Amino acid sequence: MNLDITTLLNLFAILIMFYCLYLVLSLKSSIPGGMIGKRWNFLTMLVVLFSIGYLATPFFDRIPAETLRLVVSAIFVFGAIYVVVTVRLIYNIIRELTE
Numbered sequence: 001m002n003l004d005i006t007t008l009l010n011l012f013a014i015l016i017m018f019y020c021l022y023l024v025l026s027l028k029s030s031i032p033g034g035m036i037g038k039r040w041n042f043l044t045m046l047v048v049l050f051s052i053g054y055l056a057t058p059f060f061d062r063i064p065a066e067t068l069r070l071v072v073s074a075i076f077v078f079g080a081i082y083v084v085v086t087v088r089l090i091y092n093i094i095r096e097l098t099e
Contacts (some may be wrong), residue, residue: 010054010057014054017047017050017051020051024060036093043085046080050079
């Protein structure tokens with residue numbers, strides 16, 4: 001196994017994603033239902049999706065260029081959706097706490 005900087009960064013990113021996956025799954029039982037619960041379930045699904053995507057990064061050099069561009073574009077779209085859902089969730093929580 002060739003441990004260049006790209007491989008090391010990929011391994012580090014994979015470890016971080018698994019830590020995030022552990023966090024969202026362990027917090028799930030503490031999250032109430034309703035709007036927060038629904039958004040948390042969606043965030044959990046996105047973290048699972050990203051974890052799977054991060055596991056695929058060591059194999060990107062074996063994927064045809066056009067397919068790789070599609071995969072990267074999809075990651076960007078789902079990443080943007082994740083950020084929107086996270087910010088909206090935090091916004092709604094803060095709004096509820098300040099009312």
